[in-house]
Amino acid sequence: MMTTTAPAAARAMPRPPVAQHAVAERIADTLRLLQDHVVISRRIVHAGDSIYQAGEAFDTLHVINSGFFKTINLAADGREQVVGLHFKGDWLGFDGIAGGHYGCDAVALDTGEVWTVRYDALLAACARHVPLLGLLHSAMSREITRDRDSLLSLCTLSADARVAEFLRYWADAMAQRGLRHDQITLRMTRAEIGNYLGMTLETVSRALSRLSREQLIAFPERGRRDVSIPDVQALGAYVQRSVAPVSTTLQ
């Protein structure tokens, strides 16, 4: 405890492989506990609908029951940045707790259902039923971890690798939730993806073309919004390869 100097970079970060279905189970637990202990208001949303907007007074947290969502950070000067993608079981609105106002926009990427709970009611429910508090904290913790992973990818990966990692992440999220993951439908335009990944839409397009040329992905439909991913692990390997360009096998 409290080593003065960390050994080396070789110290591999464990990142325990998430047990299959552990995520699905956690999500089911979350939805069930909420249903049993808090007053929920359910809401169907469609692509483009916003769940909340930056600056609105914060009252409520939201849990995704189905659908796909993005969160967008806006700076005072108008800069817009997609800072997160959110799927079934994810919570939305944590950014509002501290300041009493939401800090970003949450927008539906397609049709879905959102469960909304009053934050004060949720806290009261947590007091009565402690496991709910555990779920809440875990969700916030995971959000922090996820944001940091985004920072890591953004700073350490090339544009092509970031696109590959983006697809891998999306497919992974689908797999963890028991949804189809060998073929995913990108619900964002190239411009949105580029914004999220810190590159232009042209670069996204070129990256997708290259990945397709290398058979890591394919476009099954005539339109290019559906991406089939024959082998998710190969995508991960591609990212790794781009990190250590010419694998120094000897040494």
Added chain:
Amino acid sequence: MMTTTAPAAARAMPRPPVAQHAVAERIADTLRLLQDHVVISRRIVHAGDSIYQAGEAFDTLHVINSGFFKTINLAADGREQVVGLHFKGDWLGFDGIAGGHYGCDAVALDTGEVWTVRYDALLAACARHVPLLGLLHSAMSREITRDRDSLLSLCTLSADARVAEFLRYWADAMAQRGLRHDQITLRMTRAEIGNYLGMTLETVSRALSRLSREQLIAFPERGRRDVSIPDVQALGAYVQRSVAPVSTTLQ
């Protein structure tokens, strides 16, 4: 509520100006409440000491009583990324809650004091004294907001602007805490700063030289670890200028 299409980018994000000393007060409250309701173990740390390391079992949360800290995310393949800077009153360790293991390294940048509390004891204390739970949630919420702001800067600002924003942020954090902020001591090497900001150390160095040439900062000491910031607002203005390069006054 639930507008289908957001008006426009012009919609300025409020970002309420943090009332001066509100932060200092919150920090004082946090430290006092912790002292009064939880068993704390205090610890003096020195530059390079790690508070915890990625992969260690998560038991405890930490609050900075004094000093400066960085958090480093490590990928399985050895990539390292400074993902956060932390000052007095900040909490460390939230990333460990969800998985039961810390997700990054927390390292002291110089001498400081850290208060450590057991997470389970903290939860128990929160149950007895609810305001403590409010502080905890606010801290987590702020962490999320901060990470997203980092993403925004990283994706939308040029290298020079990112360095300026970094200095502005640091000075701001000092001011909010009632510490000296017209002159700050960078406790990181150019390489660390570059890693944090997603650029090389040479680019950091050049950016600092340019900022100095434009009189936005100065190096009072012979060594160049101390940076004096005559006018923080001018730094902010510099960032803005770089966002809208040739201010289109007409139009």
Added chain:
DNA sequence: CGAGGCCTTGATACACTTCAATCCGAGTGG
């Protein structure tokens, strides 16, 4: 059919990286 989004692809420009040389300040030991 034409119009308008969105996407792809090419040519060019440039911000940043990479590589390399030099400089500076802090220790260290003769």
Added chain:
DNA sequence: CCACTCGGATTGAAGTGTATCAAGGCCTCG
């Protein structure tokens, strides 16, 4: 005390990944 070393910082020159600009293609919808 000075010479030496060593890590960190600065600065220049060349290289490159990505942005920018521009043209054209593909669906969808009216």
